[in-house]
Amino acid sequence: MSRGITYTSNPLLASKTPVWRSKFIVAAIALSFVGLAARAAYIQVFDNDFFQKQGEVRFTRTLELPANRGRILDRNGVILASSVPAPSIWAIPEDIERDPAQMHKLAALLEMAPAELARRLENEDKTFVWLKRQVEESVAQEIMALKIKGVYQRKEYKRQYPEGEAAAHVVGFTNVEDSGQEGIELAYNKELSGRNGSRRVIKDRLGRVVEDVGEQIAPVDGPDLQLSVDSRVQFLAYQKLRDAVLLHKAKAGSVVVLDVITGEVLALANYPSYAPGKRQNLSGEQLRNRALTDTFEPGSVMKPFAVGLGLESGRVTPQTLIDTGAGKMTITGSTISDSHPNGVLTVEGVIQKSSNIGTAKIAMQMPARDMWDLYSSAGFGQKPQIGFPGAVSGKLRPYKTWRPIEQATMSYGYGLSASLFQMARSYTVFSNEGRIIPLTLQKSAEPALGVPVLSARTAGQVRKMLQMAAGPGGTGQKAQTIGYSVGGKSGTAYKQIGKGYGSAGNRKYRGWFVGLAPVERPRVIVAVMIDEPSAGQYYGGAVAAPVFSEVVQQTLRMMGVTPDMAVQPQIVAQAPEESF
Numbered sequence: 001m002s003r004g005i006t007y008t009s010n011p012l013l014a015s016k017t018p019v020w021r022s023k024f025i026v027a028a029i030a031l032s033f034v035g036l037a038a039r040a041a042y043i044q045v046f047d048n049d050f051f052q053k054q055g056e057v058r059f060t061r062t063l064e065l066p067a068n069r070g071r072i073l074d075r076n077g078v079i080l081a082s083s084v085p086a087p088s089i090w091a092i093p094e095d096i097e098r099d100p101a102q103m104h105k106l107a108a109l110l111e112m113a114p115a116e117l118a119r120r121l122e123n124e125d126k127t128f129v130w131l132k133r134q135v136e137e138s139v140a141q142e143i144m145a146l147k148i149k150g151v152y153q154r155k156e157y158k159r160q161y162p163e164g165e166a167a168a169h170v171v172g173f174t175n176v177e178d179s180g181q182e183g184i185e186l187a188y189n190k191e192l193s194g195r196n197g198s199r200r201v202i203k204d205r206l207g208r209v210v211e212d213v214g215e216q217i218a219p220v221d222g223p224d225l226q227l228s229v230d231s232r233v234q235f236l237a238y239q240k241l242r243d244a245v246l247l248h249k250a251k252a253g254s255v256v257v258l259d260v261i262t263g264e265v266l267a268l269a270n271y272p273s274y275a276p277g278k279r280q281n282l283s284g285e286q287l288r289n290r291a292l293t294d295t296f297e298p299g300s301v302m303k304p305f306a307v308g309l310g311l312e313s314g315r316v317t318p319q320t321l322i323d324t325g326a327g328k329m330t331i332t333g334s335t336i337s338d339s340h341p342n343g344v345l346t347v348e349g350v351i352q353k354s355s356n357i358g359t360a361k362i363a364m365q366m367p368a369r370d371m372w373d374l375y376s377s378a379g380f381g382q383k384p385q386i387g388f389p390g391a392v393s394g395k396l397r398p399y400k401t402w403r404p405i406e407q408a409t410m411s412y413g414y415g416l417s418a419s420l421f422q423m424a425r426s427y428t429v430f431s432n433e434g435r436i437i438p439l440t441l442q443k444s445a446e447p448a449l450g451v452p453v454l455s456a457r458t459a460g461q462v463r464k465m466l467q468m469a470a471g472p473g474g475t476g477q478k479a480q481t482i483g484y485s486v487g488g489k490s491g492t493a494y495k496q497i498g499k500g501y502g503s504a505g506n507r508k509y510r511g512w513f514v515g516l517a518p519v520e521r522p523r524v525i526v527a528v529m530i531d532e533p534s535a536g537q538y539y540g541g542a543v544a545a546p547v548f549s550e551v552v553q554q555t556l557r558m559m560g561v562t563p564d565m566a567v568q569p570q571i572v573a574q575a576p577e578e579s580f
Contacts, residue, residue: 067194068157069178070222072171072185074231075264075443079162080171081185081276083178086158087140088133094126095150102148109143110135133176134158159185161276163231166238169289170229170268170441173276182287184227184441186389194222226443228264233257233555238269241528244547245271248533254291255547256424257555258525260431260516263439263448265386266524266555268292268421293390295417296529299493300475300540301514302413303359304430304462307351309374310362312458318348318465324357334405336360351465354475354490356412363411364404371407372399377453378426378436380418386439394418413491423514424527430466430487431522434459463487467519470545479515479545481553483563488515488526488548490540495532508532511540513548517556518564526551 072081089110098121107117110132123129133156135143140153159174161167172183180189197219237255245253257267274286288294310316327341342353350358363371376382381396395417402410409415418426421439428437428450435450454462466487470476476490491512511530516522528544528551537543556563 065197065217065219066155066157066178067196067219068221069159069174069194070192071224072192073224073226074229074234075227075266076230076232077226078231080167080227080229080231081159081161083157084160085137086134086156087137087153088156089131089135089140089143089151089153091121091129091131091152092127092150093121093123093129096121097149099148102146105146106131106143106148106151109139109146159277163235164275164277165273166235166269167229167231168273168276169270169291170227170234171276173279182389183289184225184388187387188225192222192225195220228259228262228266228441228443229268230266230558232558233551234267234269236554237267237551238271238273240547240550241269242271244528244530244543247535248530248537248543249535250530250543251532252285252290253528253530253547254294254420255529255551256291256421256525256527257551258424258428258439260428260437260522260525261447262444263428263437264444265439265441267551289390290529290531291420292384292386292388293392293419295392295394295419296495296510297414297416297493298418298423298512299413299491299510300354300356301423301489301491301512302416303351303354303411304466304489305374305378305426306359306363306371306411307347307465308430308454308458308462309366309370310347311461312454313366313370315365316347316362318346318461320347321345322347322350322355322358322361324350324355324361327357329357329360331360331364331405331408332403336405336408348465348468351462351489352468352471352474354469359412360408364408368399368402368407371410372396372402374453375410375416377451378429379422380416380426384419384421384425384439386421386441388441391421392419394422413493420512420527420529423512424525427514427516427525427527429453430459430462431516431525432459463516463519463522466515470515475539475541476513476515476545478541479513479548479552481517481549481556483565484517484553484556484561485519485565486515486517486549486552487519488513488545490545492538492540509538511538511543513540513544515548515552517552518561520564523559523561524552524555526555 069083071079074080103117104114107114110117120129120131143151144153157178159178161171170183172180172185174180174185180186180192197217237257241253241255253271255267255269259266268291270290272286274282321344323344324338324342327338329336336356338355338357342355345353345355345358347362375396381394383393384391406415425436425439429435432450433456434452434454436453437448437450466489467485468474470479470486470488476488479486479488493510495508495510509532511533512528514527516525526548528547530543533543
């Protein structure tokens with residue numbers, strides 16, 4: 001049986017609650033809502049900077065709009081380097097579904113082992129990782145066709161080098177970030193790079209662009225750069241050099257070709273070389289721009305300067321007789337020698353026969369300071385101002401430290417060092433009426449302004465001697481060409497092994513030839529160096545002069561220079577050997 005309950009009998013419920021208490025609670029709740037509304041209005045309308053910034057940090061991104069790197073062109077507009085679109089593949093590791101079959105296909109397209117792909121996807125950053133930079137467009141399309149969640153592509157540019165190995169040491173290359181690392185790419189990196197643009201966007205968590213915000217800044221592409229190099233001459237020089245290095249089983253070689261009127265570098269080639277677009281497993285031997293970075297004792301190619309100084313000072317004339325005796329001479333206890341006795345020679349004959357003794361006797365008549373001044377004025381001991389990375393100054397010691405024997409050996413190319421590039425430039429003294437001219441790697445139509453080193457008369461006399469040295473009875477007969485007169489000087493120098501030059505039968509050599517053509521009105525200078533020929537011949541007149549001949553003849557034809565000779569080159573069966 002139930003029993004009724006009288007609530008009014010409960011003391012707590014029966015007590016009267018004050019009206020103000022109910023009103024207070026209701027007012028407090030209402031006030032709280034007003035406070036929340038005010039706070040929301042303040043945050044959203046008056047002071048939303050902080051929260052806006054936090055939102056932007058999470059979802060707003062600045063996308064870089066890459067500028068297209070400027071092209072590098074040869075003097076005729078032939079492309080030496082250009083940029084082409086090359087997508088890069090990236091991923092959000094935490095979003096990728098690791099389907100084995102799909103992962104295997106992706107790894108194959110990326111040309112990596114499945115284990116390597118798995119390792120990359122285990123990246124600490126779970127929101128971004130590069131899978132492969134700069135893949136082919138067709139490969140990127142195949143990867144996107146797999147429709148793997150979390151795998152995306154980004155537009156980038158890849159550098160291409162159509163001339164390959166032939167122009168590698170001139171053009172250089174860029175890294176994966178499109179920044180120059182060697183050669184012209186490095187020297188003119190800032191100019192070629194242009195200026196990247198930017199775009200502010202809102203992205204979702206999958207990296208997809210949802211909305212553009214703010215103003216877009218368009219990229220500014222880098223300007224094209226036109227070089228002085230002629231790609232035809234460059235390829236020719238590289239090809240002939242490569243053939244000579246392989247024929248003579250040499251370690252390496254270099255060629256420099258100059259336009260003697262404008263000072264433009266028409267070609268600068270080295271072998272061994274490399275493919276700028278494929279640089280895996282390269283050695284330092286391949287990357288070295290030997291024509292600019294390596295210095296050597298030049299040997300007999302220095303003799304025209306010592307003889308030129310003697311002519312300039314009036315101490316000798318081209319017909320002055322020099323007694324070279326039996327081919328040996330002692331100076332302060334040290335003996336210098338010729339390769340064979342020459343007896344009495346004219347000054348012209350000293351150059352033609354490449355006599356060390358004759359050159360030393362002329363040099364010893366002059367103050368050491370005068371020789372140093374001439375060598376310095378011709379660019380020796382000074383870094384070439386060519387704006388190219390790696391160019392070196394060589395070595396020319398102060399004249400006050402020269403001993404008599406050192407002055408004698410310096411007259412025929414020992415005791416100082418120079419690069420092939422320096423040697424090529426120094427011969428502009430003989431091609432430009434006694435003036436040395438600045439060189440440039442950029443196309444120029446204006447004649448170069450030279451600085452006087454010798455008189456025009458002396459320069460002409462030396463040119464005649466150089467022609468004799470490359471003619472019958474000279475050491476550089478293999479330098480002759482069909483249709484063009486040439487003048488030049490061969491050189492063969494011992495390579496230093498430790499502090500000496502090695503013992504007989506264990507010596508290494510460098511063969512040089514530096515010359516100009518045509519003789520009366522020179523248009524080009526070509527310098528050739530063959531390093532460590534080991535197939536039996538090592539004299540510069542035998543290993544370097546033939547490269548000079550082929551490069552000169554075809555270069556002058558390409559330039560449209562009218563032949564100045566109507567006869568075949570006069571080459572005898574056996575050229576005289578050079579003195580060391």
